Amino acid sequence: MSYLISLNPATGEPVGEVPTTPLEAIPAMVCAAHDAQIEWSHLSVEERGRCLLQAAGALEQEAQALGELLSQEMGKPLRKGIGEVRFCAASIPPRVKQALAALQPRLSADEDTESTLYYDPLGVCAVISPWNYPMSMPQWMLLPALLGGNAVLFKPSEETPLTGQAYADLLNRFLPRNVLQVVQGTEQQGRALVEADINMVAFTGSREAGKDIMARAASGLKRLMMELGGKDPLLVLDDADLDAAAEFACANSFENSGQACVSTERVYVDRQVSICFEQRVARLASAYRLGPWHDEQARLGPMIHQRQRQHVLDQIAAALAAGARRIYGDDDHPERYVKPTILADCTPDMAIMREETFGPVMCIQAYDGLDEALRLANGTQFGLGAVVFGEDEEQAWQVARHLDAGMIGVNKSCFGTVECPWVGARQSGYGYHGSVEGFHQFCQLRVISKGRDG
Incomplete structure (x- = not known):
C-alpha cells in the first residue's frame, strides 16, 4: 500500500x-x-x-x-x-x-x-x-x-x-x-x-x-x-479614499500569502494619485511579518511548496527584468517563504500581469482615464472577482458594471451577502x-x- x-x-x-x-x-x-x-x-x-x-x-x-x-x-x-x-x-x-x-x-x-x-x-x-x-x-x-x-x-x-x-x-x-x-x-x-x-x-x-x-x-x-483560477483587478479611481484603498490592496494581495483565488493580483491606479497610493501601500506592507503556523506574531506563512515559491519568484524576476520598479521588498526571501513584494510600472505584456501568481505580490500600473482602466482590467481570460474604489459611489458603481467578472465589490471585497452565489465569469x-x-x-x-x- x-x-x-x-x-x-x-x-x-x-x-x-x-x-x-x-x-x-x-x-x-x-x-x-x-x-x-x-x-x-x-x-x-x-x-x-x-x-x-x-x-x-x-x-x-x-x-x-x-x-x-x-x-x-x-x-x-x-x-x-x-x-x-x-x-x-x-x-x-x-x-x-x-x-x-x-x-x-x-x-x-x-x-x-x-x-x-x-x-x-x-x-x-x-x-x-x-x-x-x-x-x-x-x-x-x-x-x-x-x-x-x-x-x-x-x-x-x-x-x-x-x-x-x-x-x-x-x-x-x-x-x-x-x-x-x-x-x-x-x-x-x-x-x-x-x-x-x-x-x-x-x-x-x-x-x-x-x-x-x-x-x-x-x-x-x-x-x-x-x-x-483568477487574476483579480483592483481599480483605484482618482477620487478614491487612498488610505482605505491601500489597506484593502495590501490585505487582499497578501492574505494567505497570496494563495487565494480572489487575491488582488493587478492594481490599476489613476495616474494623478498613483504616487500617493504607492507610498501608502509600501508603508502598510512593512507590517506583514513572516513566520510558521505557531508564531503568534506572524501574519503570513510559507508558500505551500517549493514549486509554487519558485513560480512566484520567477514571475517577480521576469517583471523586474522587463522594467517593473520594486517599491517594497527585496531578493532576500527566507527559505520556503516569499516576502511581501510590491511592483510598480507593470505592463500588460508581463507574465505577472497575465498569468495567475498565487503569491504575496502586488502589481501596480497607472492609467489615464476610465476607458484605459476598463480595457486593462478586462484584458484577461480570467473573470472571478474585481474591486473598485472611488468616493463617488454612483460613478464607481457604473465602473463596476463594466467589469467582466462574476463578483465585484465597490469600496469593499467582492464577497456578496449570504444569499449571493460564488460565481466566476x-x-x-x-x-x-x-x-x-x-x-x-x-x-x-x-x-x-x-x-x-x-
Whole structure:
C-alpha cells in the first residue's frame, strides 16, 4: 500500500500520512455511493439538514485541534486555521436554512396546465478541492451536494490530505455509511474519479485542471460545477479614499500569502494619485511579518511548496527584468517563504500581469482615464472577482458594471451577502454555488404536469 505523506510547508517535516486510494478500488466505492444515495435521498431536506447541523456543533467544539492540524499542514497562522474551522461551523446553519427554501417543490399554473417543479438529487457527485482553504473550500461544494440528496466521493488535495480526512471523518459521525467517502491521491485518482460512473463533478482549482476535467467528463455528459483560477483587478479611481484603498490592496494581495483565488493580483491606479497610493501601500506592507503556523506574531506563512515559491519568484524576476520598479521588498526571501513584494510600472505584456501568481505580490500600473482602466482590467481570460474604489459611489458603481467578472465589490471585497452565489465569469467559472440558485446546480430539475379541470 502506498501513502500520501503530508509535509509542514514551513519546515518540510512530515505532519502525517494517509493511505492512497488504489485506482482499482474506485469503481467499488462508486457502487457503494450509488447504493447509499438511494436511502439518503429518501430522507427529507429537514432530516438531511439535522445531520449536518450536528456536525456544525462538533466543528465548533473541536475547532482548536482541527485548526492546529490545518495550520500545520497548509502553513497559515494558527488563528487563521482556527478561524477557518469556526467559519465552517458557523456557515452550516444558514446553508441548511437556504436549502430548505431552495429545494421545496414549486408550483406553476396557466389556464390549461398545472405543473410542479421538483429539485431531485442527481445521484453521486465527485468533489475535488484545493489546498489553500482545505476545509472551507470543500465545504462550499459538499453542503449543497449532500443537502440536495446526493452521495459524495470527496478527493481533498494531495497537499492537505490530513485536513480533508479529518473533516470528512467528523461529518461521517453524523451521516449514514457511504454517503460521504474519501478518495486520497494525486491527479491519477482525480482523473479516475471524473471518468467513473458518477453524475456530477464539483471542482475548485486551476483553469488547466478544469479544462482537463471538462474533457474527461464529456463522454458521459456529466454535470459540472467548477470554480477556476483568477487574476483579480483592483481599480483605484482618482477620487478614491487612498488610505482605505491601500489597506484593502495590501490585505487582499497578501492574505494567505497570496494563495487565494480572489487575491488582488493587478492594481490599476489613476495616474494623478498613483504616487500617493504607492507610498501608502509600501508603508502598510512593512507590517506583514513572516513566520510558521505557531508564531503568534506572524501574519503570513510559507508558500505551500517549493514549486509554487519558485513560480512566484520567477514571475517577480521576469517583471523586474522587463522594467517593473520594486517599491517594497527585496531578493532576500527566507527559505520556503516569499516576502511581501510590491511592483510598480507593470505592463500588460508581463507574465505577472497575465498569468495567475498565487503569491504575496502586488502589481501596480497607472492609467489615464476610465476607458484605459476598463480595457486593462478586462484584458484577461480570467473573470472571478474585481474591486473598485472611488468616493463617488454612483460613478464607481457604473465602473463596476463594466467589469467582466462574476463578483465585484465597490469600496469593499467582492464577497456578496449570504444569499449571493460564488460565481466566476469567462474562464474563471462554470456554474456556481453558495445561494438558492447554487443549490439547484446540484439537483435534477423535474417537471410533472397535469391538465386543469374546467
